[in-house]
Amino acid sequence: MKLYGDLLSPFVRMSMVTALEAGLESRVQLQSAALKPHEVNEALAKLSPLGKIPILETDHGRPLYDSRVIMEYFCHVAGNKALLADDGAKHFRVLTLLALAQGLGDAAVALRYETAARPPTAHWPEYAERLRARIRAALDELEGQWAETLAEVNLGSIATAVALGYLDVRHDALAWRNGRGHLATWYEAFSNRPSMLKTQPKV
Numbered sequence: 001m002k003l004y005g006d007l008l009s010p011f012v013r014m015s016m017v018t019a020l021e022a023g024l025e026s027r028v029q030l031q032s033a034a035l036k037p038h039e040v041n042e043a044l045a046k047l048s049p050l051g052k053i054p055i056l057e058t059d060h061g062r063p064l065y066d067s068r069v070i071m072e073y074f075c076h077v078a079g080n081k082a083l084l085a086d087d088g089a090k091h092f093r094v095l096t097l098l099a100l101a102q103g104l105g106d107a108a109v110a111l112r113y114e115t116a117a118r119p120p121t122a123h124w125p126e127y128a129e130r131l132r133a134r135i136r137a138a139l140d141e142l143e144g145q146w147a148e149t150l151a152e153v154n155l156g157s158i159a160t161a162v163a164l165g166y167l168d169v170r171h172d173a174l175a176w177r178n179g180r181g182h183l184a185t186w187y188e189a190f191s192n193r194p195s196m197l198k199t200q201p202k203v
């Protein structure tokens with residue numbers, strides 16, 4: 001299987017971490033593909049009309065996207081029921097944590113585009129501030145409400161660790177650890193997992 005993208009993208013990295021945690025390391029090859037928000041990558045556009053990374057090309061030659069679908073697909077292929085439990089209540093708790101972490105990732109990527117890619121003449125400070133507020137709210141929720149689900153390795157905890165790693169790489173100034181000691185301690189341990197160490201992005 002080919003995973004198109006770049007580990008600097010939190011969505012690509014969380015897909016790759018899932019592949020590793022599911023024991024699919026030898027079956028998933030990362031195909032380097034980087035994007036700019038204002039340009040079409042023609043090769044990727046042939047695989048997905050959205051032209052966003054990640055995209056997975058399965059062994060059957062079919063493209064799958066987005067990251068949530070890819071992460072669920074890896075669990076399916078590996079027959080892994082630990083990363084996304086079948087059991088109703090737990091299943092939806094993990095998916096909600098995944099949505100929270102992906103929402104944090106979406107806001108962090110959008111803030112990166114606002115502050116590093118958008119031309120200075122087109123800056124919109126109120127929108128950037130709204131994104132910062134959304135990131136802070138998501139972090140506070142993770143700090144206060146999710147310890148039990150974060151304590152396990154599942155799709156939600158993987159996405160959370162990767163989103164926090166992205167904040168370290170792209171938004172150091174947000175100092176996300178301040179006032180969030182539980183989350184910081186949890187991240188310290190999780191980021192030492194082999195799946196996280198092997199997927200560290202090169203800036």
Ligand SMILES: N[C@@H](CCC(=O)N[C@@H](CS)C(=O)NCC(=O)O)C(=O)O
Nearest residue numbers: 009011035037052053054066067068
């Ligand atoms: N919902 C998508 C989001 C993917 C996404 O935003 N990818 C970014 C890179 S981090 C991208 O492809 N950006 C290029 C663009 O927006 O044109 C997913 O979970 O895969």
